[in-house]
Amino acid sequence: MVNSTPDLSGVTILQIIPQLETGGAERTTLEVGKAIVAAGGRSLVVSEGGPMTQELTRDGSTHIEMPVSSKNPMLIAANGQALAKLITDEGVSIIHARSRAPAWSAFQAARKTGIKYVTTYHGIYWAKSSLKRLYNSVMARGDAVIANSDYTAAAVRDAYGEKKWFPDEDHFITIPRGADLSRFDPDALTADRKAAALAAFGGAEALRILLPGRLTEWKGQEVLLNAAFTLQKREGAVPFRVVLTGSAQGRDEYEAHLRALTEELGLTHAVHIHGHWDDMPAAYDWADVTVSASTRPEAFGRVAVESQAMGTPVIASAHGGALETIADGETGWLTPPGDADALAQALHNFMHLRKDAKSSISAAARARAVSLFSTEAMTAATLCVYKRLIQGQGSE
Known part of the structure; x- marks a missing residue:
């Protein structure tokens, strides 16, 4: 470069x-x-x-x-x-x-x-x-x-x-x-911006899971919802919050499908379909983990890089650009595309990491983004x- x-x-x-x-x-x-x-x-x-x-x-x-x-x-x-x-x-x-x-x-x-x-x-x-x-x-x-x-x-x-x-x-x-490292910088976030994300997304006492991306089928929102259902069955009372950010861009039927699926799976208490959100650095900072569940390969996948720049590890589908942007097991994890069970397992594993292990992965994610992207x-x-x-x- x-x-x-x-x-x-x-x-x-x-x-x-x-x-x-x-x-x-x-x-x-x-x-x-x-x-x-x-x-x-x-x-x-x-x-x-x-x-x-x-x-x-x-x-x-x-x-x-x-x-x-x-x-x-x-x-x-x-x-x-x-x-x-x-x-x-x-x-x-x-x-x-x-x-x-x-x-x-x-x-x-x-x-x-x-x-x-x-x-x-x-x-x-x-x-x-x-x-x-x-x-x-x-x-x-x-x-x-x-x-x-x-x-x-x-x-x-x-x-x-x-x-x-x-x-x-x-x-x-x-x-x-x-990624614009001056914009995607954890130290640059103000308390007001953090508070705005928390107010918009909720999940103050929960594991916070973010999937950014326009609402279209191949971005994998449905895969994450099914993984969340599996996670809920497996973890029982452990709280988590799933937030989907991104515009439907006219795909109203797909958005309605996601909302219906959320209700069908009994996840209305845990899932928030927010729509467009401007302050993505604050969104990544809000999240404990970012998910990129694309069922088709991302040519590059800016979500993975931006999230890592904010020190937030990523669980992504193991194809396309994610194979280049994520160091599996070091700055995030790769799971088979479209496999909701594997994604649920990865979320389970992350949930049960020790605090020092999460901090180490966060630091490695930020360092990778800074050095390469x-x-x-x-x-x-x-x-x-x-x-x-x-x-x-x-x-x-």
């Missing part, structure tokens, strides 16, 4: 992402934009906007609203023309796409204007048809292609590594996502990719 940040004085970088609502790709967009400005460059971001726009502009980036989430071919082409004009008017050196639909517009604009085109894989795009594989392929056609984990890199290489247009090894780079390392490595492309050099 690159540790020094290059000088980007006089350079304009344009990032493009569908929306600035919530999520890891959106957060990374903001972090890289802030780093570009700090390095003396000019940061432009094209999206359809959203709640994170205010933070983006506060940190020095300029936001340009454009309907770039649409998959309509005619609108994608029109966006490409608009982006080409924007690139010319603003003197953009690099356009960096973080999602497929806007990536096609960015690809078109980059080829028309002759600037460098960069992509980041924030997730794995599966395809069962040749048409879908073609649609997905735009993310692998960059002058530089960034993967957010070794797991992601292996999947991309397996899908497109034999294509003649696939970038060489110097331009296919793994840059793990980072900082925002500073991620943004510095990304800016070095930009600098080397501008200079016509290879990327490491």
